[in-house]
Amino acid sequence: MTTSSKTIVVLFSGRGSNLNAILEAQETGTIASGRVGLALTNNPQAGGLSHASAAGVPTAVINHRDFPNRVSFDRALMGRIDAAAPDLVVLAGFMRILSAEFCEHYAGRLINTHPSLLPAFPGAHAIADALAAGVDETGCTVHWVTAEVDAGPVIAQRRVSVQPGDTQAEVEKRILAQEHQLLPETIEAICSGAVAYR
Numbered sequence: 303m304t305t306s307s308k309t310i311v312v313l314f315s316g317r318g319s320n321l322n323a324i325l326e327a328q329e330t331g332t333i334a335s336g337r338v339g340l341a342l343t344n345n346p347q348a349g350g351l352s353h354a355s356a357a358g359v360p361t362a363v364i365n366h367r368d369f370p371n372r373v374s375f376d377r378a379l380m381g382r383i384d385a386a387a388p389d390l391v392v393l394a395g396f397m398r399i400l401s402a403e404f405c406e407h408y409a410g411r412l413i414n415t416h417p418s419l420l421p422a423f424p425g426a427h428a429i430a431d432a433l434a435a436g437v438d439e440t441g442c443t444v445h446w447v448t449a450e451v452d453a454g455p456v457i458a459q460r461r462v463s464v465q466p467g468d469t470q471a472e473v474e475k476r477i478l479a480q481e482h483q484l485l486p487e488t489i490e491a492i493c494s495g496a497v498a499y500r
C-alpha cells in the first residue's frame with residue numbers, strides 16, 4: 303500500500319466497542335493513514351450503529367435473516383462493501399461465518415480481531431474455552447482472514463493474565479481493553495504500509 307489515505311470498511315454485529323475504539327483512534331491520530339468510509343452490520347439492533355452515527359460515519363444494515371443462504375447474504379455484503387471501494391475490511395465483532403468466495407474476494411485486505419491467542423481457542427466461545435482449559439494466560443489476536451475460520455496468518459497479539467477465580471466477565475473486560483489498543487494500532491500499521499499481507 304502507498305501512503306495516501308486508505309478507505310476502511312468495518313463490519314460488526316453487536317455492541318461495537320471495537321468499532322468505537324477505531325473511531326476514537328481516528329480522532330486522536332492513532333489511525334492517521336486511513337478513514338472509516340462505512341460501518342456495516344448484519345444486526346439492525348447493533349449498539350455499534352450509534353457509535354458510527356455519532357462519528358458521522360455512513361452506516362448500512364444488511365440483515366442475514368433477509369437472505370435464503372450464506373452465499374446470497376455474502377454477495378449482498380460484497381456489493382455494499384465494494385461500493386465503498388475499501389483498501390481494508392475489518393471484522394470487529396462480526397459474528398457471521400463468511401463464505402470462501404467472500405474471503406477470497408478480499409484476500410490480503412481482510413482482517414479480524416479474535417479474543418484468544420490464536421491458534422489456541424478458535425471459534426465463537428474463545429474466552430469460555432480458555433477458562434475451561436485452565437489457562438493462566440490468554441489474550442487477543444489480529445489476523446488476516448482466510449476461508450478457514452480463525453486460522454489466517456497472525457499479524458499481532460497481546461497477552462492477558464488469568465488469575466485463579468477470575469470470572470469470564472473479568473477476563474473479557476481485560477481482553478477488550480487490549481483489543482481496543484491492538485486493533486487500531488494494527489489498522490494503522492497496515493494503512494501506513496508498515497505491515498503487509500504475507
Ligand code: GRF
Nearest residue numbers: 317318319320395415416417
Ligand atoms: C470482541 O471481543 C471480538 O474479539 C469478538 O467479539 C467481540 C466484539 O466486541 N470477535 P465488540 O462488539 O467490538 O464490543
